[in-house]
Amino acid sequence: MDVLLLSRVQFAVATYFHFLFVPLTLGLSFLIAIIETLYIRTRDEDYLAMARFWGRLFVINFVVGVVTGLPLEFQFGTNWTRYSAYVGDIFGPLLAIEATAAFFLESTFLAVWVFGWKKLSPRMHAAVMWMIACASTLSALWILIANSWMQHPVGYVIRNGRAEITDFLSVVTQGYAVLTFLHTVAAAYVLAGFFVMGISAYHILKGRNVFIKSFRLALYFSLIFSIFVVAEGHMHGADLAEKQPAKLAALESLWETQTYAPLYLFVIPSMDNDGNLVELVPIPGVMSLLAHHNPAAEVTGLNDFPADELPPVAIVFYAFRVMVMLGGLFVLLTLYGWLRRDRLAQSPRFLKLLVYTIPLPYVLCAAGWTVTEMGRQPWIVYGLMKTADAVSPVAPHQVAFSLAAFVVVYSLVAVAGFLTMIRHACQWPEHTAAATEEVKRR
Amino acid sequence: MLETAWFLIWGVLWAVYFMLDGFDLGLGVLQPFLAKDDRDRKAVYLTMGPFWDGNEVWLVAAGGITFAAFPVLYAVMFSSFYSILMLILFALILRAVSIELGEEAKGAVWKSVWRGCLALGSLLPPFLFGIMFANIFRGIPIDGSGIYHGTLVTLLNPYALVGGLLFLLMFLLHGALWLAVKTDGPLQGRAARMASRIWLALVFTAAMFLILCAFQTELFAIYLDRPVLLAIPLVAVAALLITRIWIGRAEWFKAWWASSASIFSIVMFGVVGLYPLLLPSSLDNVFSLTVHNSASSPLALKITLGVVLVFIPIIVTYQGWVYRFFGGKVDEWAYDKP
Incomplete structure (x- = not known):
């Protein structure tokens, strides 16, 4: 194995593992902040018990998320030196801003929240969680701005043999970044919602009806965001038509450039990355409609790109299907849950289903990132630098050892x-419950 | 001018990271020897628990600033020190997970396994960071394309090993003093005795390192050229001596501050000695990375400078508040984790 492949696998392992923990941090922080605020408003002790119950899970998840993110x-620098030197002028400041403007805030105040139950008033304690929630979302914003620049580089000029920043504002405010941010954060909120619903369902099934409150809250939360993420995802897809046409074509494995481009209901892409083995049941114009909001529009097919600039179509195609189907499933589940919202305790089969649904949003997030990152290949910065040209001149055995260590350490930690x-x-x-009593008496 | 300012910020951020994370890493190594029973262990956990995460973010900031201000340095430094950096990162993961999950573990055996992991995860970073920075001070074999022509063994030279030992001892002293600040009774007594012993070893090692610097590095050139800068190593020496004086008077918080000052100024002594180099090449001086040939564009430097000038004071303010919020002996603020 060469350094390039090993480094790619290593980066993939590290990011997939890291992103097992990030979405829950993003979503659960807001849910806990809402629960604590409800406690202040209603003085209903159930909410205080809830905040402590979910807070425990939040803290463990947060810590594992932080440490798995550290190596990223x-x-x-270790594995992608040529990339770092070539685009560090733009990419570096974004990471530095993320650390100073957001990451410090969430990490520092998490401790205040964890150790401050008795030292802070309920109001202040809730405010701290709101701050953690906002800071972690802000943190996601900066990281996703950096990622979006790799997808759609703007605001730079090639000078002194590297990309140098010319327009910071356009890097920060570009449409691609806004869409990616909304999509990622909304998906994270769906994950957190299903996490809370699933665990609440488990306890409701055991007759602990206090969990109906957290279930309902999470239900409304995930209902809103699962619909939002699908609608926003459509806009994100349409945006690709202009900015990453090869990725768009790979989503549907569309090879021929055509007007009235059809959507095939059943496709099997060839594993040789050169066409489809099976194409069945075309619905004319749908692909054009989705991409350009016009059934007559021309959609660029994969055959119009040089063979060495094609993403691995089959991977992107299947990952996209997993993402879309799960996204649809979550809309259906939350809609059904909304209909049953007043009869939850009488819906044991639905509750049981939700317990088993907990892992699915994790799969959805991993599939989404696969679409984003594999769909960008062979580029590390779309149209500007290829992944193969970005890798470090380090020895293969070094990367082999570190990759093995990553797999072992991350698996154990996860x-x-x-x-x-x-x-x-x-x-x-x-x-x-006893500890809740104690806090109440302060 | 802009590049020189960034050079200083770069050095200061790393020095602040070592100064802050230094005490919880040092304490992580010492805890199996100092904490005798569950009550002690809880106290040790409470002295680190609210602070380690906020301290570790300074590493993320130092790394991010290295990337933003000197991308070429970021690339060459981190790939040259590949194995060392990976070990540091894995150790830091082990450390953090041991603190938090060890606290959650059930059963005496699991708890002692996690304590062992905490000690190991805290031991490696100081030692390896010391090796890394000593090698930066000394220079490493990099060519004109920034490609490293050495192995892991190249980095484990005697000078660097003394550097590793120096960092480890600085952090151990720092951790023992922090424990003495935050506790009382027999646990504090053990921390205090440990601190005096480490101090002796530290002074000896620091003197050895300083002498080796004269033979192994070019660090002293700038100090001989501009004697006013000699203030930095003098502060380092003075801070080390003052630390001992406060230890003798059982003024733990003052001793901890003096120890902070010594870590900060020892690191800054090396960093300033490098100027205008960032990473000397031991193959040929023309291959060395300097503040000029590895910096970002002026615009990128200005944007990041603006961010740093706004946010670092804010961060210092709220982290300072958190330290005061959790001030005093650990028993004084109630332990109540959900």
């Missing part, structure tokens, strides 16, 4: 983290 910032979370998630222990 350094990997650009298993330890998830096992601890599962243990807490299944307990509605007396001591949570």
Whole structure:
């Protein structure tokens, strides 16, 4: 194996693992902040118990998310030196801003929230969680701005043999970044919503009806965002027609450039990246309609790109299908849940289904990132630098060792983290209730 | 001018990281030897728990600033120190997970496994960062394209190993002092005795490192050229001595501050000695990375400078508030984690 492949696999391992924990941090922080605010408003002790129950899970998830993210910032330097030197002028400041403007805030105040139950008034304690929630979303914003620049580079000029920034504002405010941010964050909120619904369902099935409150809250939360993410995802897809036409064509494995481009209901792309083995049931014009909002519009097919500038179509195609189908499923589940919102305790089969649904949004997020990142290949910065030209001149055995270490360490950390979370998630222990009593008396 | 300002900010951020994360890393190494029972262990956890994460972000900031201001340095430095940096990162992961999941673990065996992991995860970063920065001070074999022509063994030279030991001892002293600040009774007594012993070893190692610097590096050139800069190593020496004085008077918080000043100024002594180089090449001086040939464009430097000038004071303010919020002995603020 060569350094390029090893480095790509290593980066993929690190990011997939990291993103197992990021979405829950993004979403659950807001849900806990809302729960704490409801406690202040209503003085209903159930909400206080809820905040402490979900807070426990949040903290474990947060810590594992932080530590699995740490190597990502350094990997650009260790494994992608040519990339770092070539685009560091734009990419570097974005990462530095993320650290100073957002990451400091969430990491510092998490401790205040965790250790401050007795030292802070309920109002201040809730305010701290709001701050953590906003800071983590801000953190996501800067990282996604950086990622969007790799997808659609703007505001730069090639000078001194590298990309140099000329227009910071256009980098920060470009449409691609806005769409990516909304899409990613909304998907993260869906994940957090289903996480809370699933665990609440488990407890409602055990007769702990206090969890109906967190279930309903999470239901409304995920209903809103699962519809939003689908609608916004459509706009994101249409945006690709202009900015990343090869990725768009790969989503549907469309090879011929054509007007009235059809959407095939059943396609099997060839694994040789040169066409489709099977194309069945075309619906004319739908692809044109989705991409350009006009059934007559011309959609560029993959055959119009040089063979060495094609993404691995089959991977992108299947990952896109997983993402879209799961996205649709979540809309249906939350709509059904909304209809049953007043009879939850009488819907055991639905509740049971939701317990088993918890892993699916994780799959959705991984599939979404696969579409985004594999769809950009063979470019590391779309149209500007190829991934193959970005890799470090390090020895293959170094990367092989570090990759093996990544797989082992990250697996252990993820298993330890998830096992601890599962243990807490299944307990509605007396001591949570007892500790709640204690906080109330302060 | 802009590049020189960035050079200083770059050095200061790394120095602040070592100064802050130094005490919880040092304490992580010492805890199996200092904490005798569950009560002690809880106290040790509470002295680190509210602070380690905020401290570690300074590493993320230092890395991000290296990337933003000196992308070529970021690329060459991190790929040249590939194995060392990976080990540091894995150790930091192990450290953080041990603190938080160790606290959640059930059963004496699991708890002691996590404590061992915490010690290991805290031991490697100081030692390896010391090796890394000593090698930066000394220069490494990089060619004109920034490609590293050495192996891991090249980096493990005697000078660097002394540097590693120096960092480790600085952090150990810092951690022992922090524990003495935050606790009382027998635990504080053990931390205090440990601090005096480490101090002796540290002074010896620091003196050795300083002498080796004269033979192994060019660090002293700038100090001989501009004697006013000698203030930095003098502060380092003075801070080390003052640390001992405060230890003798059992003034733990003052001793901890003096120890902070010594870590900061020892790191800054090396960094300033590099100027205008950032990473000397031991193959040929023309291959060395300087503040000029590895910096970002003026616009990128200005944008990031604006961000740093606004946010670093804000960060210092709220982190300072958090330290005061959780001030005093650990028993004084109630432990109540959900």
